[in-house]
Amino acid sequence: MRERGRTRRLLGLGARTGGALLRTRLGGEPDWRALGEALFEGLSELKGPAMKLAQIMAQWDDLLPTDLADELARLQRQAEPMPWASIRETLVAQYGDLDAHFRDIERRPFASASMGQVHRAVTREGETLVLKVQYPGLAEVLESDLVQVRRLMRLGRWLRVPQARLDALFEELAASLRGELDYHAEAEALARYRARYAHLEALVIPEPLPELSGPRVLAMRHVAGTPLRELEGADAELRQRLATVLADWLTEELFTHGELHADPHAGNFAADPQGRLVIYDLGAVIPVPEARLVAMMRLLEATLAGDPLAMDEALLALGGRQGQGAPLSLYREAAEAVTPLFRPGAQDFADVRIHRRLRELSPKVWAAMDRLQPPADTLLLSRTLNGHYWNLVRLGARLDMHARTRPLLAWARH
Structure with missing residues (x-):
């Protein structure tokens, strides 16, 4: 029913x-x-x-x-959050007697998403945790x-x-x-990322608590933070520091470890009271093989060279198209829109002229989609990178993308 x-x-x-x-x-x-x-x-x-x-x-x-x-x-x-009575059923199924484990659980979640919501809780020992609770019955429907x-x-x-x-x-x-739906996989991703990026002192990833987690409840130590979407008017120095950490982390994630955080929603990132970048949600992490990274860099190199034929060849190698390809004029226009971000020196991600060019280009890309026919995994990679780009825009990042990409382009040639 x-x-x-x-x-x-x-x-x-x-x-x-x-x-x-x-x-x-x-x-x-x-x-x-x-x-x-x-x-x-x-x-x-x-x-x-x-x-x-x-x-x-x-x-x-x-x-x-x-x-x-x-x-x-x-x-x-x-x-709108799920009613507490429904969430409580899932918590009871996981823990049994809630009072035996928790001194308090906030009934009103501080975050609600499409698959679950997050509640603060205090253990009997007085430690503040967060409980990510999957919506009841979602797996069945x-x-x-x-x-x-x-x-x-x-x-x-x-x-x-x-x-x-x-x-x-x-x-x-x-x-x-x-x-x-796989909270075990997310707990493993949290533990893996915490160990992998422990050397990045300006990056914080919540610690999962396996002893308090299960198939439909993920327990983590609480990390306070101001969401990225609320930082647009914050101190410029703080925003630049966060943007630099975000860009450094994404580069290492892709080119050293071959993975990518695939849910770049601004609510999944925050600044803690010490000004460090917090990554809250690792429910979606995708592998990015080395061959795909090489193809991405070759596409970027062809784009910066304004070579439409090389762009089409690189797009095909990337898996970005399966059809006959876009008109050469569209490739040229894409190159003209993207190139300003990669000029030598610090480039302003908040430059409205760049945004305007990209927005004007977008409908033309959509119109050519039947000719491009991108497979789903390529579409996900593209959408993910686009989402991370817009997080840098929200922070008003000023980054020298020319200097950042030169060693990566050289790596892809060999």
Whole structure:
């Protein structure tokens, strides 16, 4: 019954969205704000795959109407939490008598996401922890939810999103959500990353507590911090320090260890009271083989050289396309948009001229997507790197990308 109820609600949201899109096709102007509010309320309560999809869509501000994108973006920071009674059931299933383990558990979560929410807790010994609790019943309804989400995604064709892009996005979404249900894997990732980056004193990763964790509850030591999205008006020196640490960490993560944090949501990063960069969530970590890194660097080198034929060849080697490729004029325009970030000297990631060029380019890339036909894993890598780029933009980073990439380009040639 519960599964059928979720299906009906998802279909209802789909019908409402389809009606709004139909009105645009008929020359009308739907109330995008009202639609966004309805989607926010419905998906915030349902959680799961549809909410995750909406969070991804909120990043498409070059495609969606502004009012709709703004409402969907609220799902990344203001999602309605699951009622405490439901969360308590999961905690009791994990711990039994809660009073035997905890002096207090805050009923109101301080973070709510698509697959779970996070509550502060105090142990009997007085230590403050955080408990990441998976939403009850989500594992049981995940596959049926994904079936409905795939149907909903067909509406994207009305926004002129190519079918190849929709198919790749769905495969990315499905793989990501299945992985996020595995809290054992996230606990292992936290432990691995803590050991791996212990030498980076300006980086903090919460410590997992295996003795208090289980399949649907992940316990970690509490690390206080101000979320990245709240730091845009902070001291410039602090923001530059965080941006430098973020860039250094990403470079080491990719080129030394062949992995990448694949959920660059700004809420997953923070600054602690000492000004160190905190990484909260490692539920999505993807491998990046050396051959792919070499192809990425060769694509960058061809881009900086403004060579469209070499860009297409590198994109094919990267796995970034399976179709006939984009028009050469699009490659040239992409090179012109990206090159300013890699000029010698510190470049300003907050330069609105660069953003404007990239936003103007984005719809043209979408239009060429049927010719590019990127596979899902390449799409995920691209979206992840793009998300980390925008976190540097939020920090107003000033980085010498020319100096940073020169040794990496030389490495890729050998």
